[in-house]
Amino acid sequence: MTPLLQVENIAKFYGTRIGCTDVSFDLYPGEVMGIVGESGSGKSTLLNCLAGHLTPDRGAVRFDTRADGLRDTITMSEPERRMLSRTDWAFVHQHARDGLRMNVSAGGNVGERLMAVNARHYGDIRAQAIDWLGRVEITEDRIDDRPTAFSGGMQQRLQIARNLVTGPRLVFMDEPTGGLDVSVQARLLDLLRGLVREMNLSAIIVTHDLAVVRLLADRLMVMKDGHVIETGLTDQVLDDPQHAYTQLLVSSVLQV
Amino acid sequence: MISVENVSKSFVLHNQGVAEIPVMQGASLKVGAGECVALVGASGAGKSTLMRMIYGNYLTASGRIMIGDVDVATAAPRDIIRLRRETLGYVSQFLRVVPRVSTLDVVAEPLLATGTKRDAAVHQAEILLTRLNIPERLWQLSPTTFSGGEQQRVNIARGFAFPYPALLLDEPTASLDPTNRATVLSMVGEAKARGTAIIGIFHDHAARDEICDHQFDVTRFTPGLAA
Numbered sequence: 001m002t003p004l005l006q007v008e009n010i011a012k013f014y015g016t017r018i019g020c021t022d023v024s025f026d027l028y029p030g031e032v033m034g035i036v037g038e039s040g041s042g043k044s045t046l047l048n049c050l051a052g053h054l055t056p057d058r059g060a061v062r063f064d065t066r067a068d069g070l071r072d073t074i075t076m077s078e079p080e081r082r083m084l085s086r087t088d089w090a091f092v093h094q095h096a097r098d099g100l101r102m103n104v105s106a107g108g109n110v111g112e113r114l115m116a117v118n119a120r121h122y123g124d125i126r127a128q129a130i131d132w133l134g135r136v137e138i139t140e141d142r143i144d145d146r147p148t149a150f151s152g153g154m155q156q157r158l159q160i161a162r163n164l165v166t167g168p169r170l171v172f173m174d175e176p177t178g179g180l181d182v183s184v185q186a187r188l189l190d191l192l193r194g195l196v197r198e199m200n201l202s203a204i205i206v207t208h209d210l211a212v213v214r215l216l217a218d219r220l221m222v223m224k225d226g227h228v229i230e231t232g233l234t235d236q237v238l239d240d241p242q243h244a245y246t247q248l249l250v251s252s253v254l255q256v
Numbered sequence: 257m258i259s260v261e262n263v264s265k266s267f268v269l270h271n272q273g274v275a276e277i278p279v280m281q282g283a284s285l286k287v288g289a290g291e292c293v294a295l296v297g298a299s300g301a302g303k304s305t306l307m308r309m310i311y312g313n314y315l316t317a318s319g320r321i322m323i324g325d326v327d328v329a330t331a332a333p334r335d336i337i338r339l340r341r342e343t344l345g346y347v348s349q350f351l352r353v354v355p356r357v358s359t360l361d362v363v364a365e366p367l368l369a370t371g372t373k374r375d376a377a378v379h380q381a382e383i384l385l386t387r388l389n390i391p392e393r394l395w396q397l398s399p400t401t402f403s404g405g406e407q408q409r410v411n412i413a414r415g416f417a418f419p420y421p422a423l424l425l426d427e428p429t430a431s432l433d434p435t436n437r438a439t440v441l442s443m444v445g446e447a448k449a450r451g452t453a454i455i456g457i458f459h460d461h462a463a464r465d466e467i468c469d470h471q472f473d474v475t476r477f478t479p480g481l482a483a
Contacts, residue, residue, distance in 0.1 A: 028334055031334060031337075186354065186355035186356045187356055189354055189355075190354050190355075190356050190357055193354060197368070197369070214352075215354050218333065218334070218337050219333045219334075231333075232315075232333055233312060233313065233333040233336055233337070235313040236312060236313045236314065236315060236333075239308065239313045239314060240267075240308075240313065240314040240315050242268070242315065243270070244270030244271060247269065247270050247271055248270075248271055251271070
């Protein structure tokens with residue numbers, strides 16, 4: 001089986017400081033990988049390099065494109081990369097307002113992604129928007145409201161609907177449940193798990209919340225100071241951590 | 257079906273003076289189709305450790321753990337994920353689920369993950385929950401709020417939903433009343449009859465004697481404990 005994403009030896013430096021370095025992994029269709037580490041460990045830098053928001057200084061990020069198979073997304077042209085980020089990729093930001101257009105209605109936010117891939121029929125776009133708002137548990141009567149009128153949890157669900165409406169194959173998530181209260185988090189986790197299974201999505205989730213990765217991620221990568229220090233099955237890394245830092249991380253979680 | 261060959265393991269605790277604690281040395285065990293083997297030994301001897309090594313949530317330092325043709329000790333994460341989905345089931349002592357997911361969905365999930373249609377999966381879940389005496393009015397609720405015994409029965413229903421060829425059972429009858437205990441024992445018996453290879457930990461000695469064909473004393477492979 002061809003990996004959906006093949007990451008080889010990625011490095012990104014900020015001047016002489018390391019953002020992240022020597023990162024390599026394969027991600028297969030339907031797999032969810034978590035990346036954990038404290039702030040400053042390089043996990044967001046890595047995610048942004050993978051998603052094309054930052055250009056890494058070295059390495060290759062190969063994506064299994066529908067037309068031509070594995071292509072290095074770093075060396076492909078800007079229009080090609082933008083097309084990928086509108087179709088096969090999705091990016092869920094920690095702060096919904098970074099991923100939404102706050103002065104456009106909820107339906108418009110979802111419809112805009114469809115129009116970017118050449119949907120033109122107003123009735124179809126609106127019907128799909130309603131369908132997706134329903135899937136993320138936003139009722140139809142809110143379709144013409146702007147996200148500014150939504151709660152934080154609703155904004156986050158709207159962002160997910162906007163991202164998934166075009167049927168992406170790979171979803172990047174940066175702290176998708178950060179800043180939400182726990183009951184809203186649980187609802188969002190449940191939603192994401194269902195969507196991952198139904199759509200056979202692959203996802204890369206950056207978080208510092210070990211409970212979130214235990215529930216969502218099949219595999220886990222632990223980062224510290226820009227380096228990957230441990231990888232493996234999520235429950236294996238959490239139950240039998242090998243590296244000193246991972247042991248500290250796991251043993252520092254407060255038991256509820 | 258399950259073949260553990262000369263495995264060993266130690267824990268290295270970096271944050272406690274880099275203490276290295278050997279916990280398992282040279283253990284070998286074979287379980288054939290339709291066979292049930294009980295892990296026995298004093299508390300702390302390594303029964304759960306061995307079981308977790310077989311399931312792959314503990315790393316194995318040396319030796320092989322073959323489940324069918326997959327070596328859990330060296331397999332890549334995605335191979336272990338597939339093994340757990342299609343071949344190797346595990347009924348743990350504690351239920352760990354996403355909050356807010358209904359009991360029916362929790363039980364049906366292993367079937368949905370292996371491609372069973374939703375209606376059929378839910379129907380099978382209903383049969384199992386009925387058999388384990390979980391009242392129907394609880395089925396749409398999340399099991400996180402259930403009593404200990406109810407949670408354990410939901411866990412068992414989930415573990416038996418898909419007919420795995422290999423199954424690990426960690427104290428499946430603890431905290432069950434006599435009726436439910438008998439139900440669980442007959443479910444284990446049916447799994448054996450279907451050809452499932454089973455490894456279990458039972459503090460319930462009567463249950464162990466009733467359903468297990470062999471006992472495997474892990475104490476013999478515990479460094480510092482072996483006589």
